[in-house]
Amino acid sequence: MSEMIGFIGLGQLGLPMATNLLAAGYPLRVYNRTASKAESLLARGAHLANQPADVVTSGRIVATIVWDDAALESVVMSDGFLERLGPGGIHLSLSTVLPETAKKLAAIHAQHGCVYIEAPIFGVPEAAVAHQLWIPCAGPREAKERVQPLLQAMGGQGIFDFGEEVGAATLVKLIGNFLISSAGYSMREALLMAEKNGVDPKAVIDMLTSTLFNAPIYRSYGKRIAEKATLFGQSKIPLKDVGLFKKTAQQVASPTPISSLLYDLLSSAE
Amino acid sequence: MSEMIGFIGLGQLGLPMATNLLAAGYPLRVYNRTASKAESLLARGAHLANQPADVVTSGRIVATIVWDDAALESVVMSDGFLERLGPGGIHLSLSTVLPETAKKLAAIHAQHGCVYIEAPIFGVPEAAVAHQLWIPCAGPREAKERVQPLLQAMGGQGIFDFGEEVGAATLVKLIGNFLISSAGYSMREALLMAEKNGVDPKAVIDMLTSTLFNAPIYRSYGKRIAEKATLFGQSKIPLKDVGLFKKTAQQVASPTPISSLLYDLLSSAE
Known part of the structure; x- marks a missing residue:
């Protein structure tokens, strides 16, 4: 047993x-x-x-x-x-x-x-x-x-x-979640721009996720955005984890232009 | 013939x-x-x-x-x-x-x-x-x-x-190049943070590009960053195309938080 x-x-x-x-x-x-x-x-x-x-x-x-x-x-x-x-x-x-x-x-x-x-x-x-x-x-x-x-x-x-050494896998997790937030917000910015220009977001994401961005994260979040679902739903995880990423970077004086912007965007999300 | x-x-x-x-x-x-x-x-x-x-x-x-x-x-x-x-x-x-x-x-x-x-x-x-x-x-x-x-x-x-209708394919191209710049700069921010925390960037990118981010763009730019090559070399294309993306978005009053940041980062790159 x-x-x-x-x-x-x-x-x-x-x-x-x-x-x-x-x-x-x-x-x-x-x-x-x-x-x-x-x-x-x-x-x-x-x-x-x-x-x-x-x-x-x-x-x-x-x-x-x-x-x-x-x-x-x-x-x-x-x-x-x-x-x-x-x-x-x-x-x-x-x-x-x-x-x-x-x-x-x-x-x-x-x-x-x-x-x-x-x-x-x-x-x-x-x-x-x-x-x-x-x-x-x-x-x-x-x-x-x-x-x-x-x-x-x-x-x-x-x-x-x-x-x-403990800490390394946790750091990888923070990096992954930061990259997910970055990819999600970038797709949202791009697909909103497509739609406002009269181009079907679904056609755009279908092409990109079957070519250059053929990855699970782009497929799943791209589909959500094209279907007008919220990016991360009610989840508070992206805000929490981008905050942890940013703090871990700043502790070693590593620049945080994108994570800082994402943190602000996530903070002001409904 | x-x-x-x-x-x-x-x-x-x-x-x-x-x-x-x-x-x-x-x-x-x-x-x-x-x-x-x-x-x-x-x-x-x-x-x-x-x-x-x-x-x-x-x-x-x-x-x-x-x-x-x-x-x-x-x-x-x-x-x-x-x-x-x-x-x-x-x-x-x-x-x-x-x-x-x-x-x-x-x-x-x-x-x-x-x-x-x-x-x-x-x-x-x-x-x-x-x-x-x-x-x-x-x-x-x-x-x-x-x-x-x-x-x-x-x-x-x-x-x-x-x-x-002409314009749609050009818009898709601008979106693709914007997403490439965003992915590239996000990976660079993340891998620099890993390295400054004593974690091998190559091990991080190897895991992420064989799982959630298993896409050509992440593999090619991730490899470049982990090998300390410059992200886009001497190419002026990313700056030009993110500029076109931003302009096309702003013409229809679509928000540009990430493309504006990337444009600034690309403008100040060596």
């Missing part, structure tokens, strides 16, 4: 990923701030905990996927979490946070004899259901090997190794 | 495209402001003319690919060009100009009983040599059918029909 896994965070991505783990035969202890989100998992045999530390099995793996840096830190610093995880324990962190937060948390885990490993998730909820997530990953080699089957079972179709 | 074709403009793209036409068996009369650029074509049997009108055969096709709106207008308005082209004649315009310039020239051609058709070219010189050009095209249906084999012989691997 597979080992017991702790899973914290049953949001848009967390819930389908936890569902995938159960389907793959992993027994789960789950925690979520809003307990009702766990109902479908409990019906499939998962155990619900009342606090984060209660999902942790000493020396085993606990996965977390929460909204932001503050939420992640509050889980890690919650009563008993690190103490219970202990030597040999792995915290598999799937959230998108600042690389500096990841590094700080890795150091705190090390002080408790356990390992923090990062594997932030690229993919929409539908991609989790379809096992089509892309996952950059960084942390100590041995821990990466232990979590590899788990990442695949959660829905990863490709896992990319960014070395042993 | 194939019909005699007139060809004006032997620049970075024009020369390999004219070379392809000769190789496909089309006899060519060529003109270029700098006559020495025609040498390799003359060695293969092309005829060199002293002025634009001298490449024109009445009722046949003349192709032009020149630097900008002013150069295109000066060819069209040069002594005898329109008069000689005459009824049944087609001007196949391959340059990237303003849609309004294309519309104005189409009207002037109509006054002379000939047809202006637009087919601006997506592709670097190497793509012309490899017959891998993408070509949006607009103009009267019958004229489009006549130039179709010529566009393929020039190096088109795909030709996309944007209707009978």
Whole structure:
């Protein structure tokens, strides 16, 4: 039988990923701030905990996927979490946070004899259901090997190794989300201009996404724009992550002309 | 034997495209402001003319690919060009100009009983040599059918029909070049930020261009950036074309936050 896994965070991505783990035969202890989100998992045999530390099995793996840096830190610093995880324990962190937060948390885990490993998730909820997530990953080699089957079972179709130093995979995630926002806003500016000039946006995006821009991101967002759907819906993720990108760039004095503009555009979006 | 074709403009793209036409068996009369650029074509049997009108055969096709709106207008308005082209004649315009310039020239051609058709070219010189050009095209249906084999012989691997009204294909070309500049500058901002944070840009771009951004534009410019090459070399095309995009958007009061920023960045580039 597979080992017991702790899973914290049953949001848009967390819930389908936890569902995938159960389907793959992993027994789960789950925690979520809003307990009702766990109902479908409990019906499939998962155990619900009342606090984060209660999902942790000493020396085993606990996965977390929460909204932001503050939420992640509050889980890690919650009563008993690190103490219970202990030597040999792995915290598999799937959230998108600042690389500096990841590094700080890795150091705190090390002080408790356990390992923090990062594997932030690229993919929409539908991609989790379809096992089509892309996952950059960084942390100590041995821990990466232990979590590899788990990442695949959660829905990863490709896992990319960014070395042993935590922070690198998180940085790649911020870069990806910045490039997605940039591509989305650029397409929107272009297709609005086409439409106002009497040219069908759908014909434009059909040509470009079957030639130079034949990539999943351009196809999916191009289609949304041509169909007059909002670019990112009600999601606050693009604003949050472009903000994290910008901050991470500015900390090393790297120029941010486009990310700063996107941050302003996203801030003023409805 | 194939019909005699007139060809004006032997620049970075024009020369390999004219070379392809000769190789496909089309006899060519060529003109270029700098006559020495025609040498390799003359060695293969092309005829060199002293002025634009001298490449024109009445009722046949003349192709032009020149630097900008002013150069295109000066060819069209040069002594005898329109008069000689005459009824049944087609001007196949391959340059990237303003849609309004294309519309104005189409009207002037109509006054002379000939047809202006637009087919601006997506592709670097190497793509012309490899017959891998993408070509949006607009103009009267019958004229489009006549130039179709010529566009393929020039190096088109795909030709996309944007209707009978001239201006639409030119607008698509401006949109494509705007999206290329946006993608290029966004990648550069992102990869510089990666490098300054100690993460290998090549590993980042390798992951992204094999997943979410698996498109020719991201692969080619990503590679250039990761290898420390300049984004667009010495080319003035991105600045010119983002300028045309911005102007075309502003004429219809379409917002230009990203194109305006890119124009400023391109203007201040070395």
